[in-house]
Amino acid sequence: MQIKIEIIKHMIIELNGLGAIKQAKFDLTKKLTVFCGHNNTGKTYVAYVIYALTSRQKFTPKVLSDEAITKLFESGELNLTLDFSEICSFRKELVESIGDNLNELFGISKEQAKKFFGSFSLDFKTSEEDFKAKILSESLNAKFNGESFVIDVVKNKGELDVKFTLKINSNVTSRDLDSVRYMILPNLYTSISLYPIPRSIIFPVERNSIYTFSKELSIKRNILIDQMQDISNKQIDPLDFLLKRTTRYPQPIRDGLEIAEDMNNIQKSESDFKAFAEEIEEELLHGKVSISNEGEVQFTSSKAKSKKLPIHLTASIVKTLSSLVFYLKHLARSNDLIIIDEPELNLHPDNQIVLTRIFARLINAGFRLLVSTHSDYIVRELNNLIMLSSQNGGVVELRKKFRYRESEQIKSDEVSAYYFDFKTKTTVGVKQLIVNECGFEVPSIDNTIDNQNNVTEELFYALKYSEQE
Numbered sequence: 001m002q003i004k005i006e007i008i009k010h011m012i013i014e015l016n017g018l019g020a021i022k023q024a025k026f027d028l029t030k031k032l033t034v035f036c037g038h039n040n041t042g043k044t045y046v047a048y049v050i051y052a053l054t055s056r057q058k059f060t061p062k063v064l065s066d067e068a069i070t071k072l073f074e075s076g077e078l079n080l081t082l083d084f085s086e087i088c089s090f091r092k093e094l095v096e097s098i099g100d101n102l103n104e105l106f107g108i109s110k111e112q113a114k115k116f117f118g119s120f121s122l123d124f125k126t127s128e129e130d131f132k133a134k135i136l137s138e139s140l141n142a143k144f145n146g147e148s149f150v151i152d153v154v155k156n157k158g159e160l161d162v163k164f165t166l167k168i169n170s171n172v173t174s175r176d177l178d179s180v181r182y183m184i185l186p187n188l189y190t191s192i193s194l195y196p197i198p199r200s201i202i203f204p205v206e207r208n209s210i211y212t213f214s215k216e217l218s219i220k221r222n223i224l225i226d227q228m229q230d231i232s233n234k235q236i237d238p239l240d241f242l243l244k245r246t247t248r249y250p251q252p253i254r255d256g257l258e259i260a261e262d263m264n265n266i267q268k269s270e271s272d273f274k275a276f277a278e279e280i281e282e283e284l285l286h287g288k289v290s291i292s293n294e295g296e297v298q299f300t301s302s303k304a305k306s307k308k309l310p311i312h313l314t315a316s317i318v319k320t321l322s323s324l325v326f327y328l329k330h331l332a333r334s335n336d337l338i339i340i341d342e343p344e345l346n347l348h349p350d351n352q353i354v355l356t357r358i359f360a361r362l363i364n365a366g367f368r369l370l371v372s373t374h375s376d377y378i379v380r381e382l383n384n385l386i387m388l389s390s391q392n393g394g395v396v397e398l399r400k401k402f403r404y405r406e407s408e409q410i411k412s413d414e415v416s417a418y419y420f421d422f423k424t425k426t427t428v429g430v431k432q433l434i435v436n437e438c439g440f441e442v443p444s445i446d447n448t449i450d451n452q453n454n455v456t457e458e459l460f461y462a463l464k465y466s467e468q469e
Contacts, residue, residue, distance in 0.1 A: 017119030024430035037420030200337035277328035383439025
């Protein structure tokens with residue numbers, strides 16, 4: 001039955017008790033989200049939590065009945081009506097799992113997590129009525145890939161009915177059946193709960209070291225395993241010992257290391273967005289990033305095409321951007337949320353501007369982007385790109401004059417900006433900034449520039465016009 005509904009566009013989350021941040025709300029629906037403000041105000045903490053929520057790292061089991069599985073594999077089709085109350089329960093479990101696993105997210109012990117984040121909570125700020133209207137307002141067309149089959153998943157607008165269509169490629173095993181039994185509903189419920197974000201990837205500030213040191217970390221892990229095999233104390237669980245050691249790294253770093261360890265296999269797949277990686281290589285790196293036969297990152301400069309440098313011998317800009325290039329070449333999917341902490345890292349101002357324009361192209365190609373930045377160059381260029389979206393005749397002429405592409409415009413209503421600032425010595429407030437046709441203003445950056453300009457002017461006039469002693 002078709003139901004007339006009002007479209008609910010916002011997915012707002014509320015965080016409480018995240019370090020010095022007592023309470024803050026964030027709208028994750030926008031194409032571009034910008035975090036800015038002073039150091040040590042919790043921007044990275046929030047980015048980590050958003051990544052944990054949207055990256056599909058936590059698995060909450062929901063079992064598909066044996067009857068439904070039999071019907072799907074015998075007839076090739078299955079129709080289910082979504083249980084809205086079950087989806088609401090799943091959604092609650094999803095956010096609660098973040099709080100239960102903050103120690104893994106931040107690479108600390110459970111005791112430290114309780115000490116630092118004892119009052120933490122996370123919740124969706126959408127009523128159940130609005131959430132149901134949002135589910136009804138959206139269509140869903142997805143695929144669930146098993147080892148021997150593909151299941152098409154379709155939900156039409158205005159309906160709570162979902163149709164599964166099975167295509168078998170080879171002999172079905174018990175493992176295939178288990179994957180359908182335990183994973184298809186959690187994947188479906190996660191997609192519905194987090195719509196319009198299908199998944200996310202994060203590039204932390206440590207990204208310039210992950211590829212450089214991933215092999216050494218792997219060697220140390222193998223040494224650790226050898227040591228575990230020699231443990232004579234039977235009261236020590238070697239597996240538990242290993243897991244405790246690996247929690248020293250925050251989840252975004254561990255996930256980056258996993259990618260670095262598996263690049264030989266990952267590079268066999270080609271993303272639909274490889275062209276963006278090539279634009280970064282051409283416009284910023286002036287060379288090519290590739291993977292050696294041993295699975296290590298290497299770089300070939302456009303000026304010396306016969307030499308392939310290992311990653312640790314390359315310029316800092318290559319180390320910083322190679323992970324983004326690899327993602328765009330091999331892993332990127334439409335509508336992914338890309339989270340980048342300090343995109344300006346190791347980039348000269350002119351390259352920060354070029355990268356910001358590439359960000360706009362990614363946004364207009366369907367990606368979502370969350371950046372945390374201290375860079376005035378990035379903020380000002382974002383504001384330029386927002387102003388460029390105007391159809392004002394003068395702006396159109398300037399777009400041509402300064403050679404901006406059509407794909408580098410950003411509409412103001414697709415941008416949200418948040419300013420993190422100390423309310424007291426120990427508490428941080430998060431304020432959503434006004435974004436209009438001229439962009440947005442970042443108080444800490446503007447004030448710092450104004451103060452520096454005032455000092456420069458006074459020194460200049462003193463040097464030129466004061467009497468010589």
